[in-house]
Amino acid sequence: MQPPLEPCSRQLAAARQALSQAEIVCQQRGVRLTQLRRRVLEIIWHHSSPLGAYAILDVLRNDGRQGAPPTVYRALDFLLEQGLIHRLASLNMFMGCRQPGAHHSGQFLICQDCGQADELNNQTVEATLHTEAMARHFEVLAQTVEVLGRCLDCQEASRHGD
Amino acid sequence: MQPPLEPCSRQLAAARQALSQAEIVCQQRGVRLTQLRRRVLEIIWHHSSPLGAYAILDVLRNDGRQGAPPTVYRALDFLLEQGLIHRLASLNMFMGCRQPGAHHSGQFLICQDCGQADELNNQTVEATLHTEAMARHFEVLAQTVEVLGRCLDCQEASRHGD
DNA sequence: TATCTATTGTTATAGAATAACATCGAATGA
DNA sequence: TCATTCGATGTTATTCTATAACAATAGATA
Numbered sequence: 001m002q003p004p005l006e007p008c009s010r011q012l013a014a015a016r017q018a019l020s021q022a023e024i025v026c027q028q029r030g031v032r033l034t035q036l037r038r039r040v041l042e043i044i045w046h047h048s049s050p051l052g053a054y055a056i057l058d059v060l061r062n063d064g065r066q067g068a069p070p071t072v073y074r075a076l077d078f079l080l081e082q083g084l085i086h087r088l089a090s091l092n093m094f095m096g097c098r099q100p101g102a103h104h105s106g107q108f109l110i111c112q113d114c115g116q117a118d119e120l121n122n123q124t125v126e127a128t129l130h131t132e133a134m135a136r137h138f139e140v141l142a143q144t145v146e147v148l149g150r151c152l153d154c155q156e157a158s159r160h161g162d
Numbered sequence: 163m164q165p166p167l168e169p170c171s172r173q174l175a176a177a178r179q180a181l182s183q184a185e186i187v188c189q190q191r192g193v194r195l196t197q198l199r200r201r202v203l204e205i206i207w208h209h210s211s212p213l214g215a216y217a218i219l220d221v222l223r224n225d226g227r228q229g230a231p232p233t234v235y236r237a238l239d240f241l242l243e244q245g246l247i248h249r250l251a252s253l254n255m256f257m258g259c260r261q262p263g264a265h266h267s268g269q270f271l272i273c274q275d276c277g278q279a280d281e282l283n284n285q286t287v288e289a290t291l292h293t294e295a296m297a298r299h300f301e302v303l304a305q306t307v308e309v310l311g312r313c314l315d316c317q318e319a320s321r322h323g324d
Numbered sequence: 325t326a327t328c329t330a331t332t333g334t335t336a337t338a339g340a341a342t343a344a345c346a347t348c349g350a351a352t353g354a
Numbered sequence: 355t356c357a358t359t360c361g362a363t364g365t366t367a368t369t370c371t372a373t374a375a376c377a378a379t380a381g382a383t384a
Contacts, residue, residue: 032330032331032381034331034332036331036332037331052370052371053370053371053372054370054371066333066334067332067333067334068333068334068335069371069372069373070332070333070334070372070373070374071332071333071334073371073372073373074331074332075332089251089252089306089308090251090306092340092370092371092372107291107294109294109295109298109300111300112303118298118300120294122290122291122294124286124290125287125290125291125294128284128286128287128290129269129284129287129307129309132269132271132282132284132287133271133309133311136271136280136313136314137313137314137317138271138273138280138309138311138312138313138314139311139312139317140309140310140311141274141310141311141312142309142310142311143307143308143309143310144251144252144306144307144308144309144310145291145305145306145307145308146251146305146306146307147291147295147300147302147304147305147306148302148303148304148305148306149295149300149301149302149303149304150300150301150303151298151299151300152298152299152300155299155301194350194361194362196362196363198362198363199362214339214340215339215340215341216339216340228364228365229363229364230364230365230366231340231341231342232341232342232343232363232364232365233363233364233365235340235341235342236362236363237363240362254339254340254341254371325384326383326384327382327383327384328381328382328383328384329380329381329382329383330379330380330381330382331378331379331380331381332377332378332379332380333376333377333378333379334375334376334377334378335374335375335376335377336373336374336375336376337372337373337374337375338371338372338373338374339370339371339372339373340369340370340371340372341368341369341370341371342367342368342369342370343366343367343368343369344365344366344367344368345364345365345366345367346363346364346365346366347362347363347364347365348361348362348363348364349360349361349362349363350359350360350361350362351358351359351360351361352357352358352359352360353356353357353358353359354355354356354357354358
């Protein structure tokens with residue numbers, strides 16, 4: 001689980017796109033994507049795998065900005081509310097959302113070796129859970145669906161490694 | 163989210179059954195359900211909603227037993243390994259498993275008002291996630307499926323309350 | 325400009341989980 | 355019976371995650 005330190009060009013491009021999309025979404029909604037919030041979103045997108053709040057805080061401090069945990073958590077709360085990032089409950093970490101604008105819970109494949117997470121949006125899973133809930137007269141507010149396992153790269157790496 | 167302090171008779175009966183089942187399962191597997199582990203399982207079953215590790219620790223201390231966090235976490239680890247309890251990642255809490263013996267991830271409906279959690283075992287959800295994972299050559303090790311919302315009782319309570 | 329509100333800074337603390345090492349206790353064999 | 359061994363528990367300390375409470379600041383509005 002070694003997070004790379006420098007984002008590759010593909011990540012940078014993804015981050016740029018995510019940030020400009022975020023600007024649009026926030027403008028449409030009349031909410032403020034401040035410097036801090038924008039920077040936190042950028043930090044998250046520059047990283048190839050989900051990041052913890054304190055890792056984000058470290059980067060902010062490296063920026064020269066002063067800050068404490070609430071600084072980060074408030075920015076994260078804003079980004080979560082706007083559907084710009086997801087929180088992975090099983091890791092206590094945060095990652096960028098590829099479909100901002102439309103609020104959705106999403107489903108995630110999380111590799112326990114490299115830490116990377118893939119977002120799914122399987123309608124069958126979501127609908128089936130809704131049906132199960134309805135049968136119990138349960139009102140659904142959010143879904144947490146996280147599949148822990150190993151991605152192809154890490155399976156191969158462990159085979160060659162041994 | 164007010165957890166009741168005294169278990170009702172239905173809970174006590176459920177706890178008794180869960181404990182005797184746990185005894186059988188552990189004996190069959192040749193693992194030891196010690197006093198401490200048994201007591202932690204009992205505490206969890208005596209409570210109507212999922213419990214946090216530190217809440218369990220408080221009960222243990224009320225018993226007169228000395229203890230620190232590792233005391234509880236080791237017992238919880240054992241019970242998780244044996245499939246006797248589940249951990250709810252979105253709450254950092256633990257609850258009894260109704261199908262001990264068969265290791266399974268389960269799916270949960272969690273009421274944000276009263277804190278109670280209902281366990282599902284929907285095969286469609288599990289199979290669909292497996293299929294999605296396979297399509298990405300992702301090896302599944304565990305599934306976390308937690309639906310947050312409001313149970314019928316709490317929906318009605320809030321309607322009458324306003 | 326004065327005011328109001330949202331945002332950020334700051335300090336302190338609560339809550340969740342584990343590392344590392346000491347001690348105890350139940351099973352096993354001599 | 356005693357000694358040994360290994361699993362289980364006790365103990366202390368620390369790390370990581372998250373929030374409460376209040377102060378200071380900056381942006382918008384009248």
